[in-house]
Amino acid sequence: MAAGGNGQDVVPGRAPVGRGVPRSVLDTAGLAPRDAVALWRENMGFFYDVRLRNGGDDRFHVHAEAFHFGEIALSSYRCVAQTFDRSRARIGRDGLDQITVQVCLRGSHGRRDGGPDEKACPGDLIVSDLAQAQSTGTSGIDSLNLTMPRRLLAPLLKAPDEHNLRVIPGNAPLTALLRGHLLGLYAAAPAMSGQDAEAVTRPTLDLAAAAINSAVAEENAASVQLALAGEIRRHIDRHVGSRDLTAATIAALFGISTRKLYYLFEPYGGLSRYIQEERLRRCRAELVDPARRHEAIGEIADRHGFGHRKSFVRAFRRCFDMTPREMRALAAQGRGLPAGHGADRTLWRWIRDLR
Numbered sequence: 334m335a336a337g338g339n340g341q342d343v344v345p346g347r348a349p350v351g352r353g354v355p356r357s358v359l360d361t362a363g364l365a366p367r368d369a370v371a372l373w374r375e376n377m378g379f380f381y382d383v384r385l386r387n388g389g390d391d392r393f394h395v396h397a398e399a400f401h402f403g404e405i406a407l408s409s410y411r412c413v414a415q416t417f418d419r420s421r422a423r424i425g426r427d428g429l430d431q432i433t434v435q436v437c438l439r440g441s442h443g444r445r446d447g448g449p450d451e452k453a454c455p456g457d458l459i460v461s462d463l464a465q466a467q468s469t470g471t472s473g474i475d476s477l478n479l480t481m482p483r484r485l486l487a488p489l490l491k492a493p494d495e496h497n498l499r500v501i502p503g504n505a506p507l508t509a510l511l512r513g514h515l516l517g518l519y520a521a522a523p524a525m526s527g528q529d530a531e532a533v534t535r536p537t538l539d540l541a542a543a544a545i546n547s548a549v550a551e552e553n554a555a556s557v558q559l560a561l562a563g564e565i566r567r568h569i570d571r572h573v574g575s576r577d578l579t580a581a582t583i584a585a586l587f588g589i590s591t592r593k594l595y596y597l598f599e600p601y602g603g604l605s606r607y608i609q610e611e612r613l614r615r616c617r618a619e620l621v622d623p624a625r626r627h628e629a630i631g632e633i634a635d636r637h638g639f640g641h642r643k644s645f646v647r648a649f650r651r652c653f654d655m656t657p658r659e660m661r662a663l664a665a666q667g668r669g670l671p672a673g674h675g676a677d678r679t680l681w682r683w684i685r686d687l688r
Contacts, residue, residue: 354525355401366393373412380429380463386414386470400522402530405537406480407519412473416445419467429463432487432496433480434541436512437503440474444498456503456512460545465497477515479541489542496545506588510557511544513564536560561587562597566607573611574637580604612637613652616645620661630657 359376361369370385370393377383385393392413399408435442435458442459443452445468453459461467464483487493501508518533525533543557565587572578583604584591598604619625619633631642634657639645649657 353527354522354530356523357399357401359395359397361393361395369393369395377417379427381417381419381467382423384416384418386416400519402518402522402537403527403534404482404485405534407515407522408478408480409476409519410478411439411475412471414440414470414472414474416470417467418469419463419465421466424464424466430483431463431480432483433461433463433478434511434545435459435461435479436477436515438475438477440472442471442474442476443469443500445470447498451498451500453500454503456508458501458503458508458511458544460496460499460501462494462497465494467498469498477519479515479537481538481541485538486542489538489546491546499545501544501547505544505547507540507544507547507557509587510560510564511540513567514540514560517563517567558597561589562600565594565597569608569611573608573615576638576640578608578638608638609648610652612639613649616649616657617653617660620657621663626661626665630661633657 359372361372364372373393373395374383376397395410395412397408397410397412399406435453437453437455437457437459439455441452441454461469483493490496503509503512514537518537540557540560565583568583568586569578580591580594584594587594595604598607601607602610615637616633616639619628620630625633634642634645639648646656649655649660653660655663
């Protein structure tokens with residue numbers, strides 16, 4: 334189940350929440366449970382007949398939020414257990430022709446009459462085709478939902494009419510890639526402009542198609558590779574101090590060859606250089622931090638994966654045009670750090686992190 338929002342609305346109250354990517358929020362906090370249920374059914378009634386499971390009316394609360402990225406919508410909702418039905422009569426009346434890929438973040442969602450393998454659990458995807466009948470049920474659930482017009486997605490799919498309520502395992506590499514992309518997109522949406530939204534639409538469609546097809550078509554390859562490189566960079570940033578951060582371990586984690594990994598990092602000067610410079614930036618930040626003035630330079634270097642002091646000093650000098658000791662001394666004196674290629678790389682890191 335998924336629904337796009339409707340402009341820059343907040344419910345209750347329906348007040349605008351800002352410019353940029355149009356946003357819609359529905360939050361039933363402060364409403365009596367019966368009124369909250371009625372509001373939820375009113376909104377979801379555009380798509381589904383909704384019933385609560387386990388008599389949840391007395392504790393019902395829902396928070397839903399949606400962002401509109403040009404011709405696609407990304408929404409989330411958090412709610413108690415319920416059922417969703419979309420009959421052929423309803424399909425004939427409303428004429429909706431969209432496909433949703435739902436990322437299950439908590440709980441489960443799937444066919445009511447299906448077995449365990451037909452229910453999406455945390456990390457999995459489930460595909461909903463609004464042009465086909467559905468009868469599904471959820472536990473208490475958190476989800477992220479990408480809704481796309483068929484005219485945009487179907488040309489990218491193999492057998493586009495055969496994916497309704499299909500569950501795609503979360504451990505599939507392309508599933509993980511799409512999931513990470515959507516989570517990042519959702520987090521970045523409040524700060525994005527309309528131009529940003531237009532720019533991200535095609536790569537998102539390509540990734541969704543690749544995940545559904547379980548393969549990358551030639552025409553989708555550039556978008557998928559760009560997103561894959563972004564996922565790997567974020568993994569490196571999170572684990573940059575680990576001595577197990579090698580080409581072999583990264584390639585195995587993302588299900589690609591080391592050759593493909595090296596290819597993806599050619600624009601960054603190579604994988605080894607990318608990792609080393611990230612480690613050096615972390616060291617630099619700690620060297621100029623007054624709270625860490627008592628720590629030995631060797632301790633800081635070792636914490637960020639530099640086991641040999643001389644090689645660390647040489648690498649640091651190449652990156653920042655001074656030794657770690659000189660960097661720390663300048664910071665202690667309260668003098669500004671000189672401009673140069675090291676400072677410039679820090680700036681590019683800030684720009685890269687605006688995601």
